[in-house]
Amino acid sequence: xxxxxxxxxxxxxxxxxxxxVVEQRGVRHLTVREVAREAGFSHGHVQHYFASxxxxxxxxxxxxxxxxxLRVAQGLRELGDAPHPRAVLRLMLTEMLPLHTDARATxxxxxxxxxxxxxxxxxxxxxxxxLAQGHGLVEKLVRQAIADGHIDPGRDxxxxxxxxxxxxxxxxxxELDVIEPRDVLTAVxxxxxxxxxxxxxx
Amino acid sequence: xxxxxxxxxxxxxxxxxxxxVVEQRGVRHLTVREVAREAGFSHGHVQHYFASxxxxxxxxxxxxxxxxxLRVAQGLRELGDAPHPRAVLRLMLTEMLPLHTDARATxxxxxxxxxxxxxxxxxxxxxxxxLAQGHGLVEKLVRQAIADGHIDPGRDxxxxxxxxxxxxxxxxxxELDVIEPRDVLTAVxxxxxxxxxxxxxx
Numbered sequence: 470x471x472x473x474x475x476x477x478x479x480x481x482x483x484x485x486x487x488x489x490v491v492e493q494r495g496v497r498h499l500t501v502r503e504v505a506r507e508a509g510f511s512h513g514h515v516q517h518y519f520a521s522x523x524x525x526x527x528x529x530x531x532x533x534x535x536x537x538x539l540r541v542a543q544g545l546r547e548l549g550d551a552p553h554p555r556a557v558l559r560l561m562l563t564e565m566l567p568l569h570t571d572a573r574a575t576x577x578x579x580x581x582x583x584x585x586x587x588x589x590x591x592x593x594x595x596x597x598x599x600l601a602q603g604h605g606l607v608e609k610l611v612r613q614a615i616a617d618g619h620i621d622p623g624r625d626x627x628x629x630x631x632x633x634x635x636x637x638x639x640x641x642x643x644e645l646d647v648i649e650p651r652d653v654l655t656a657v658x659x660x661x662x663x664x665x666x667x668x669x670x671x
Numbered sequence: 672x673x674x675x676x677x678x679x680x681x682x683x684x685x686x687x688x689x690x691x692v693v694e695q696r697g698v699r700h701l702t703v704r705e706v707a708r709e710a711g712f713s714h715g716h717v718q719h720y721f722a723s724x725x726x727x728x729x730x731x732x733x734x735x736x737x738x739x740x741l742r743v744a745q746g747l748r749e750l751g752d753a754p755h756p757r758a759v760l761r762l763m764l765t766e767m768l769p770l771h772t773d774a775r776a777t778x779x780x781x782x783x784x785x786x787x788x789x790x791x792x793x794x795x796x797x798x799x800x801x802l803a804q805g806h807g808l809v810e811k812l813v814r815q816a817i818a819d820g821h822i823d824p825g826r827d828x829x830x831x832x833x834x835x836x837x838x839x840x841x842x843x844x845x846e847l848d849v850i851e852p853r854d855v856l857t858a859v860x861x862x863x864x865x866x867x868x869x870x871x872x873x
Binding site for chain 2: 491492493494495496497498499500577579580581583584585586587588589593596597600601604625627628631632634635636637638639640641642644645646647648652653655656659660663
């Protein structure tokens with residue numbers, strides 16, 4: 470196996486171990502030592518791949534974002550050529566919510582990262598960039614949908630983008646079993662139905 | 672000072688110190704020792720008020736919920752007699768978002784608590800109860816607003832409640848400075864305008 474690939478695979482294995490620590494033991498156990506134990510590596514071995522706790526955490530977060538993007542890309546391929554913007558937005562929104570195992574892991578990692586960002590400027594900047602990028606992507610889709618007549622031209626694209634992204638707030642209600650996954654999907658669909666003047670294809 | 676009051680005040684002072692630890696240092700420092708240091712008490716003194724880390728955390732969370740409820744109650748008084756349901760919902764929603772210092776502290780405490788709930792059954796049950804109670808309150812308001820003709824009777828009260836609460840998802844975007852407070856309020860108002868068929872008073 471080429472060295473580059475092996476290096477990347479090791480880092481990904483450590484990132485997955487880090488996600489498991491967040492999920493099963495909690496963010497307060499998010500140390501290089503605990504992650505190394507979970508990954509089945511020595512402390513020194515993890516330090517060989519990550520110079521600091523912050524670097525390990527940043528990589529795990531970037532990896533979580535990448536995995537979410539990959540799931541969305543896979544979903545887009547399944548939607549076929551020129552999918553309806555309603556279907557694209559629905560896919561992006563639902564993949565950001567903890568509705569299945571993989572999405573749950575990345576969603577929890579994001580929640581942990583946001584809390585870390587509150588008292589760490591570098592993490593704040595990285596998390597902000599990542600979230601702003603997602604915001605930009607959704608805004609582009611919304612603007613195009615307005616231009617193409619799928620969304621009422623009277624709607625403000627920035628406000629619509631903000632409202633769509635705010636719906637990621639279902640996360641907490643799903644994690645605490647206050648709203649059932651089925652009811653979340655019903656609500657997301659009701660929301661998108663109202664946003665799209667023609668929802669024939671979505 | 673009566674002993675009961677003093678006891679309560681000490682517990683509140685410890686809870687506020689705990690909030691500061693979450694805010695300034697991060698959840699991984701959420702130990703009895705660190706909270707004691709932040710509060711300016713000895714470890715043993717904090718242990719006198721809280722038998723365990725979990726008990727301290729639960730109290731701090733309940734206290735955060737109470738403080739939010741108090742802010743909402745205060746806001747309701749300012750709205751005068753028989754306020755429009757749109758104004759009531761707007762108040763509840765905005766007080767759940769980190770839009771000012773007090774709300775930021777309670778919002779961060781909630782985020783930390785939700786992460787703890789993922790791997791602690793007791794905290795999960797408590798956090799669930801608290802969130803379900805809030806959900807019930809909003810649902811009651813929505814049902815009444817439908818009955819009173821403020822909201823289109825064609826709307827499903829459960830779906831509308833779920834969507835309103837999902838808007839707490841602005842929290843992450845506010846914390847990471849991706850969406851400005853002003854734009855959050857614009858979006859919340861646009862949302863409520865569409866929900867209420869008559870928004871003349873809200």
